Amino acid sequence: MPMQSPAEQELAELIVSSLNLEHLRAADLDPEAPLFGGSLGLDSIDALEIALAVSRHYGIHLRADHADNRHIFANLRALAQHIEHERRASVV
Numbered sequence: 001m002p003m004q005s006p007a008e009q010e011l012a013e014l015i016v017s018s019l020n021l022e023h024l025r026a027a028d029l030d031p032e033a034p035l036f037g038g039s040l041g042l043d044s045i046d047a048l049e050i051a052l053a054v055s056r057h058y059g060i061h062l063r064a065d066h067a068d069n070r071h072i073f074a075n076l077r078a079l080a081q082h083i084e085h086e087r088r089a090s091v092v
Contacts, residue, residue, distance in 0.1 A: 001030045002030065002031055002032050002077075003031075004027070004029070004031050004076070005031070005077075005080065007080045007083070007084060008029075008031045008076050008077060008080045009026060009027065011054075011076060011079060011080045011083065012026035012027070012029040012031075012076055013026040014053050014054070014057055015029070015035075015050055015053070015076075016029070018049055018050065018052075018053035019042070019046055019049055019050070021040075024040075029076050030075075030076070031075060031076040031077040031080070032075050032076075032077055033075055033076075034074065034075055035050075035073055035074070035075055035076065035079070036073060047073060048064075050062075050073075050079075051064075054079075054083060058083050058086075058087060059087075059090075060083050060086045060087065060090075068082075
């Protein structure tokens with residue numbers, strides 16, 4: 001399993017805690033495994049919960065109608081990269 005970056009680890013902890021995934025440790029989330037349609041069993045309601053948690057924690061708004069949502073939510077790594085990109089863009 002690929003290693004999580006510090007940003008991915010922080011995001012994994014946020015996802016596990018906000019979705020109450022007691023059966024899963026944040027460190028066990030494969031950063032390249034699909035968030036949806038994979039072994040995690042997450043659904044569209046979970047996507048909304050993740051978006052809300054990301055908004056609260058990082059101040060990044062993930063819109064339901066964003067054209068790239070399939071890519072953004074593809075896996076932990078893609079979501080962490082999107083958050084970092086948005087955080088950098090908001091500073092400029």
